[in-house]
Amino acid sequence: MAGNFFKDNADLQFYMDKGIDWAPLVDAVERGRFGAEDGFKDTAEAVGFYRDVAEMFGEFVANEVAPHREALDREGVRFDAGNVELGPTGEQIFKKVKQLDLHGLVVPRELGGMNAPMMLHLFNSEMFARGDVSLMTHHGFHGGMAAAMLFYSVAEGSTEFDPETLQIKATRWQAQIQEIAAGKAWASMDLTEPNAGSDLAQVRTKALLGDDGVWRISGQKIFITSGHARWHFVIARTEDEAEKPGLEGLSMFLVEAFRPKRGKQKEYFATFERVEEKLGHHASPTVAISYDNTPGELIGERGQGFKLMLLLMNNARIALAFESLGVLESAHRMAAEYAAERPSMGKTIDRHEMIADYLDEMRTDIQGLRALGVYASIHEELAQRYDIAANVLAANDEVESQRYRRLSGRHKAKARRVTPLAKAFGSERAVFHAQRCIQIHGGVGYTKEYGAEKLLRDAMVLPIYEGTTQIQALMAMKDSLMGIMKDPAAFLSRLAQWRWRSVSARDPLERRVAKLKSLSLSAQQHLMQRTATDKLKGLAGKPITAWPKAFTQSWDPKRDFAFAMLHAERLLWLLTDEAIAGILLEQAQQFPERRELLERWLERAEPRARMHHDQIHTTGDRILAKLAEAEADTADRATA
Ligand SMILES: Cc1cc2nc3c(=O)[nH]c(=O)nc-3n(C[C@H](O)[C@H](O)[C@H](O)COP(=O)(O)OP(=O)(O)OC[C@H]3O[C@@H](n4cnc5c(N)ncnc54)[C@H](O)[C@@H]3O)c2cc1C
Known part of the structure; x- marks a missing residue:
């Protein structure tokens, strides 16, 4: 069959x-x-x-x-x-x-x-x-x-x-x-350059508008998945750097890299320089492309490139959670099948406690990730489709258009909260469990016989592309702290509500989910307090009349958020654990058969969350002091 x-x-x-x-x-x-x-x-x-x-x-x-x-x-x-x-x-x-x-x-x-x-x-x-x-x-x-x-x-x-x-x-x-x-035809998304990966503000590819009204693009893009495609979304700099530096000066273009001619012939407008030789993902072409006065069509308006790219990126990051699910399903099934057949010390290895624990953790992570991915996908899609409806109706029915705009905003906020979590959690767990899959296979896992080694090779890029795990962590941290700064009273009320539910809810599972949420909020509160204290320290030499403005307005993310940036990944995992617990609780309330999954999730998430919470509260100062010393050293050398 x-x-x-x-x-x-x-x-x-x-x-x-x-x-x-x-x-x-x-x-x-x-x-x-x-x-x-x-x-x-x-x-x-x-x-x-x-x-x-x-x-x-x-x-x-x-x-x-x-x-x-x-x-x-x-x-x-x-x-x-x-x-x-x-x-x-x-x-x-x-x-x-x-x-x-x-x-x-x-x-x-x-x-x-x-x-x-x-x-x-x-x-x-x-x-x-x-x-x-x-x-x-x-x-x-x-x-x-x-x-x-x-x-x-x-x-x-x-x-x-x-x-x-x-x-x-x-x-x-x-x-x-x-x-x-x-x-x-295929299409690709061309962002990365030799000196611009995580930091897209460094993009050097330029687009110039000719007297004939045609934009022409010049520069090199690297590591482009399906970069041999005919159609390319390309991010390029259109604005003068002195006037609009960094991300503000980027625009997005649709570029035709070649046009098919008779038979297999093509007329090229860009050069495919090479295909990367990679650890894994061998069937996926990863291409370096150079553009040399290649015509492109401006999408939207000048300077909107980064904003437009985020739409593509959001979809791609959610898609990556599902890509990771595929790897995880494969790892879990491969490992479970092997473990059920391989005897050791009188029984098959899946009956040995540690291996049973590994397999159970894989299964739980897969189901948790799928819950998060589905949630992210549905809210992102509704937001985008309602946005389209709002745009279509704008000319004829302003009231209805505004209703769709509001609906879109609500779904967008939900999707935005969980997208970096789904991307980071999926990709990191895919690597972790692909390695466990090799371990469960023992020696043959390290050979090519079962394909376990290929899974790990393929998985290892997942935490790198579509924004690395560290970038997802920074995004999630920034969103949650900015949210608190915007409305501290709402944050404190949320904290109080979850704390209350953690002792008063009738359902013991709901109490546990509430406790997990309180733990996450308490870590956020600590990050915020430390950030505010550091900022206040920075105001010490300034006249008191300058304090309110300096405190509320001139935030320098590099200087003021150092403590939060140090702990961003820990916060990311806390946010992930509580987000998945919340989604699974809703499922369990509607479908009692899902309670077992929520229990499994909480059993794994609770100790993990306590660890991250404690690390955020008790560590970090030593590294920050060392980094501050290095910065001071660099500054001294520059002035010497
Ligand atoms: C197989 C493959 C396919 C790809 N496909 C595409 C594609 O289709 N289109 C495309 O445009 N790109 C693509 N990429 C490129 C990919 O998106 C980049 O490699 C990725 O964004 C990281 O950029 P980078 O390699 O320059 O690393 P860097 O940005 O140099 O980062 C190196 C390390 O430093 C960390 N780091 C950087 N900044 C910070 C910070 N502020 N705080 C903490 N840590 C930080 C990163 O997280 C990472 O761990 C692909 C890459 C690969 C390998």
């Missing part, structure tokens, strides 16, 4: 069948048009269709992708005289993906896609990553890129809708979207 990565996964099926409230999402995706000729009768019919697609995809990956992992890893990608091609196995698999018409899953019907929600695409991505994560990476982004083209066009007002049906009549990058949906 053929395998099926959807049917063998009870947790995935839980979300498809009852864990997700599909009604608002389907309504937003279908733009309220039930009963149309090419649409669905109602929500139930739409979800039935999503289920069929997931089942079909689960079978496809289990049978047409997973068995070829070793070949995909061995064949890698071919690079010949500036031309990049996938290996023969990868090519074959994508031919089948194209036959199944799955490239345009999230693209609207009127543009040649299936009009499915991003949530379904992410479930498929998880299954694809379980089959082979490197090939999934190459495939995963493209639907999202096509969706971003549409989103950007709607935001800048270059998409025309039928006001009655809300069907798209025309959109600026229609041809590109249709090409991607048909599987005839």
